[in-house]
Amino acid sequence: MASWQKRFFADSGLRYAVMLHDLAMVWLCWQLLFAARYAMLENAPALPLFSLDVLAVVALQSVAFWKVGLYRGLWRFASVADLINIFKASFVGLLAIVVVFSYRRLEGIPISVLVVYPFALSALLGTPRLLYRAWKDYQNVQSDARARRVLVLGAGQAAESLIKDLRRSGDYEPVGVLDDSTHLRGANLHGIPILGALDDVASVAKETDAKLLVIAIPTLDAAGMQRVVGLCESTGLPFRTVPKLADILEGSSLPGQLKEVAIEDLLGRKPILPDWELIRGWLRGRTVLVTGGGGSIGSELCRQVARHGATRIVVLEISELLMINIQAELRRSFPDLHVHGVLGDCGDPAVVRHALSSFKPDTVFHAAAYKQVPLLEEQLREAVRNNTLATECVATACVESGVENFVFISTDKAVDPANALGASKRYAEMICQSLNKRSPTTRFVTVRFGNVLGSVGSVVPMFREQIRTGGPITVTHPDVSRYFMTIPEACLLILQAAASSSRGAIYMLDMGEPVFIRHLAEQMIRLAGKVPGVDISIVYTGLRAGEKLHESLFYDDENCQPTAHPKVLEAGVREFSPELVLSNVAVLRRAIASYDIEVMRAILSTTIPEFQPVVEHAARSATAKIVQFPTKEAGRNH
Template sequence: MASWHERFAGGGPRYAVMLHDLVMVWLCWQLLLMARFALLDAGPVHPWFTLDAMVVVGIQAVAFWRVGLYRGLWRFASVADLINIFKASFIGLLAIVVVFSYRRLEGIPISVLVVYPFALSALLGGPRLLYRAWKDYQAMHSDASARRVLVLGAGQAAESLIKDLRRSGDYEPVGLLDDSPHLQGAWVHGAAILGTLDDVALVARETSAKLLVIAIPTLDAAGMQRVVGLCESTGLPFRTVPRLADVLEGSSLPGQLKEVAIEDLLGRKPILPDWELLRSWLRGRTVLVTGGGGSIGSELCRQCARHGISRIVVLEISELLMINIQAELRRSFPDLEVHGVLGDCGDPAVIRHALRSYNPDTVFHAAAYKQVPLLEAQLREAVRNNTLSTECVATACIEAKVENFVFISTDKAVDPANALGATKRYAEMICQSLNKRAPHTRFVTVRFGNVLGSVGSVVPMFREQIRKGGPITVTHPDVSRYFMTIPEACLLILQAAASSSRGAIYMLDMGEPVFIRHLAEQMIRLAGKQPGVDIPIIYTGLRPGEKLHESLFYEDENCQPTAHPKVMAAGVREFSPELVLSNVTALRKAVADYDIEAMRHILGTTIPEFLPANDVGAQTGTANIVPFPTSKEVGRNH
């Protein structure tokens, strides 16, 4: 693909600028010859159009191209451009002498050759300098406070952005860049498309841009990473326009410029769920969400409300989180009936009261403790809240004949190496065991990895460390995790729950695992700083219970495709439901006695694959990494 300077030359389309220069070559040659012959009393009358003149024009065109005369903008013509013009003129002179030497320069006076490069340089350089002087004069008499903006993208978002920028008066669009070949040289509301995205450094320098704006809201993560890298190479600040989903959700205003967030770099192409299935499944329902004020729980509340439920019940142990989510739901969905139950979902009286009072059709169990290093030293609370509370809520749902019980699990439940993974895996097994004994309640488990921006996760921690000037602390250079945005995760939870069969475990496609050190480096760059220079990164070693890598399912779970390409179903692994449910009683006694050793023994007996990371050496990083297969791949395997 042609580069920017080969397509466009600032003041107008490239061909118009070239035509101007070639006309000047013809005019210069002819006028010099006419002037020379006019000095001869008996000199011939020189014709305006000759074969020699056409040959000279062709020679000079090649010289212009070889010298790269069209790399600069007329708007910023400088001494360097004048030197290039003279160089091209002198090279053209030498080529003319060589070409016409076959006839010993007959009909071409030496005086014309001597004056030619100087006269041509004046004819080409003069208009450029005059154009720059005119533009400088305009700039001096315009709003000097307007910030010069170079827009990346030339679609509908860019078109709206250009109009908004001009309307505000605070910004001056100096041009656009776009990779579409058919758009090169076009204009958008008076702003020219000056090249491709790869030309951003050159165009930004030559247009004196002070701000870059990415106006391509449809970019996926890989595309955004590429564009952000190009913007970073300029050293200029850059912003982006909000995505349509952000505008519809109310998190951004149309035309609002925002900083590129790490979610923009790690997110994937927008998910297209089966909207008709979701709405038909949720419409008119009463939904109860445990942990409804947390990161996942609150987003589940929003999305359920958005898709037509008639009543929502938030069960939350935190007063502040309860107040916040209830206020938000009532403000955003005035027609929705919102109720709250303050209490611990592991308290049988609390959950029975909630189910009896509001008779929900579906229960999303999102309440859990999730901090791996913390829970390693708090096994009792991990067992009580993650395992026993799940059994308490599930049993109550069976007694109340709730139609659907959706349990939110984690990738750490696969080959568990820590308290979080073991207690969540036990909860998964409880749900699968109870499913066989619950004719009126359908049990569904949805498993996924880390979510970006959740409370206590690595992204908010890195943001705070960057705000304080560093250092950023990373546990290990090779540690990786799966990441997903909270709205994406919740949307897929609803998709899985709406289309699932009884007792299944569903995994969400988390994409490729992300190296945490790469995440740290990207966040530092997004803050306008350089990793290792402005913000140091230090490695502290894996914390208690941590693995180098996580996986989303066991190898023997025989995953199968579902109707949605981003959701896979796992088969039930071999285990004894009787042992799982009978050991719940033993766990409750161990919790009541605060007997940590008994809890560890019960977990190890019930979950044979549970090998605490501290026992096997987390530094080996022997986690089972299983790629998320496509439907075609699964079909070939089965």
């Protein structure tokens, strides 16, 4: 007999046993109620063990059990919901008994028996279930003496669910709870005592002999998570966290799953709350084209545009694999969405004209770009061709086709550019602002942001891989800092800015404070359960070609202003000559055709006077206020 057949018959046998138990309890309840009713009478009638009335009551109650669905639950996980179901079934059975026996006006059935019946039957059915569950819980704890002792941080709903899951698993034993709410001190959470505040984690962990810490506060913002992680690190114990609700809904985490604290949890800020009504009203029914739609930013833009109302998305992508992946994902996740792909280079005028004329998009998001600073220092031609001239190619075609909105994805490296990436992106910004002044129909919007966590080639995936292989982690300079944001956060900013912006504006997210890269590396080592400098070493390799110590978000004379959204800032248009910018495009194209690097450098320097080599620029790099991640020493001071 196959294993599935054995399980089927075993489960069926157990279910029938439970049904027989419940019917026996109905019989017993009816007999006991009659016995109690007549116990005080001298001439009490004899009570037969079985009669037609008793059989009718058992039959009627069994139908009520089936109708209410009493046997969908398991005794092992009996809960309040099951008790409510039992009482409901008992009450339905009482109504059936009253209706059936009403033909003889309930002769022979005392009213007192009927009144007490549903309560007594519920007690007889519910008590064995609760006792069985309690016994199994106790048995699980006792049967595994090696259960890992867990100290839970947080006493909210997440902690309550966590404690239940830990007990059911049998692999963990919750030994205490910590929470900063003073009114909870001394209370119990499912029998587990609340032993103090989060600051007491080191002493309480030692007293309870905890072997694992679990952070059960999914609503913590980045600052709060940094503090709690610092406290956990001060104990020297491993720690985990419960997933956030958003992660569960998106399918990236499972309910009750313990996961490692990710660096994104420490770098992220409070979630951006965009004007959803504005964004959805703007996107609803639109056809949207995304260049570089298979890349990190482009693919997330496609997801969010699809999620918020666009009816058709056109992906312009040069990579076959990325094109296949994003198209398949969009069609799987959004069955009603019309998804089209154009394979080709967005710097090819014929490709761009074909895409625009074939699908007539209302809005174009230009996300295609090269973005690796050291590599592009040696590849100036490709930086200019792909970042500057391809932008001009798409933007000009949009003007000619009458596209309503052109949204250009830029970078903070375009501010006081010190490398090929920054200069090529700054020139592209100036092209967009120049065309905006000439175009009566197309609205140009530029969005700048800093480093994106998890994007291809970014520092976080590189550090993860270096940690996985045992190190060392390579950091360019002890004092280098960068701004960081998540991919979804960046794309929300883009949509918010595009939906509400004025013509020709440049927007930037309020990205908080920059972060020391060496502290980022140290924190990622500790999150992996290693000790910086002991298990994984950090090697400083020196600034690479084109790199600055600190990035800026705006030029000093851009006079950034707040917008209607508290996290979005708007930069004013700087003074420059649109005629010079656009006329030099033709010169750049000739230099590209002849591979004349010197002409390209001269054009960039002439058009962007602030463009300086990194050696000259480093001397005037602004000092930045740096966010320091919690260290073990910092955790002990909390």
